[in-house]
Amino acid sequence: MSSTVHTVLGPVAADELGVVALHESLLSVVPGAEYAYDIEIDRADVFETIAAKLRAFKAAGGGTVVDSIGMFHGRDVRLYENLSRATGVHIVASTGMGPEEQLGGYFLTPQTNPPTPWPAEKFADLFGREVTEGMVVPRVERRGSAGFVTTTVTAGGPTLTDESLLRGVARTAIATGVPASIRFGADAVADLDVVLAEGVAAERVLVGGLDRRDAVGAPQAVAERGAYVGIDHVGSTDDAHLSDAERADLVAELAAAGHAARVILSSSATGAAFGHAGNDLPYETVLTSFAPLLEARGLTASDVRTIVIDNPRDLLAGR
Template sequence: MVTTPPATTPGRRTEPTAGPTLRTVLGDLAPEQLGVCDAHDHLFLASPQLPGQELADPEAAAAELRAFRAAGGAAVIQWTPHGMGRRATELPRLARESGVTVVAATGLHQAAHYAPEFLAGLADPAALFVAELTEGIGPDRGADAPHARPRAGMIKVAGGFHGLDRHARRTMTAAAEAHRATGATIGIHLELGTGALDVLDLLCGALGVPPHRVVLGHLNRSPDAAVHRMAAEAGAYLAFDGPSRAHHATDWRLPDAVAALCDAGFTDRILLGGDTTTAGARSVNGGPGMPYLLHRLRPRLELAVGTDAVERMLRANPARAFATNWP
């Protein structure tokens, strides 16, 4: 049986003796403690593809977490991977002060988000991923600061537009190796929601990762019901994450896409998230931000599939998707 912390200290380290747990920035957590979860979002993010829109302000991140908590949120899975301004050492403080459980990511995004010399310097990405999942993110600060290096709780990698380039194949191969060493879930950025079946062919076919350890992100950006159905039948989790953007067919088609999956018996495969990637998109800066998931998206989905189904998407599904038996 998993030993659980008091309800007043979300995300606090537990000392599990058996069963799967979620690895948060404050320690391992029993799945039943996760609560309402934004299954894909960002507190910190920096990329040359988004100049001037960096998520780099800790106090803005703190305010966003408070707003999410006030809306009824309890947990955030932060998908920001290695080398993209995660500011991982800020995450434990933000989790403690906000009362919101935070799960951090290791992994690598598309090559376009990094300088070529940065990627050339990564001789063994799998070893990096394993170290961040098991030892901690950032330099070792010694035994006098045991929580200074929060551990990652998932692996994030990325595909390309309707395919997988050499970088994607390299990082997914490393992610599969790290999964085999740790059991960690692999989250996939699908470019504009495409390439889901190619990812499953590589990760779950050629590389042998169990489909239920894979989360396919951004499927709302490509509302292809046949692909959604095939991915769900394969056993992967399907993440619908991010509010409307001008070039995405998202919110107005999302209820129908989710309803089709629920009608086909795949309610337990669906995750919901916000994917806040720019400073202007934060709610504290006038954008939709993390609260949008609960203020606006949840009631629309409840009209389409009912309250109980949406509650499972926000609580039980992410708890199951990201929990594992850590070595």
């Protein structure tokens, strides 16, 4: 294992990451919203809004936030660099895209003769370059290395393009050493198996969204395969996801089954959102509100440290 992780300010020793909020977003913009007549994105206000949330996270004991939105939903590498410098919070940015319905037209346009969806190797090349050469700042430059590669599968199950994305993400993880994150569509285990079929080690894969109500049985199955279980809507109170009490029960069940070292917790919080409502939870929600629920269910301080520090560190550290 390498001892460093790609952050927007360069390599950082994995042991210096501290508590990691692994599945969050900093600036979240629905593609095209930046051009809407009724939406104003004031860069100074955006900076101050997100910086205040990062400082609160750091004050609560946080060390690192992973912006897991991928390439085209507001990712702003220069902004993230400045936020990291101003707040002292490490920021890891991600490459990747998906699901198919959220891809821009270029990535849906058949590029072959006869026409077929983008093949996995094209996505792997696109994402891999963002790790090895730097993330693209449109029409200007490459800047900083992505430390995470991610995709989301269509809710009803993978389309042909989604499958190419899953395989492209897996190949990127193999070629570059960064971890792969997949947010499952209809069947978490089936989507994970597509990734594993490419040869990526299960311990380099995070399956997100496993606190969805329709993920019954999937967290245990994913952990048994050796992948990480993403319970990533901590603090949310919507019908599609478990309540925090139910989430805590799930984590306790996984720990009792010997899978504490495969649990990743986060809140899918947004720092600033445009074109959609966003998820205005504090980045420190896991630390301040959820950890006490785990301790009330018998998890030790060591168990909690494993989940909030050791697991994300081990996942992010390049192989």
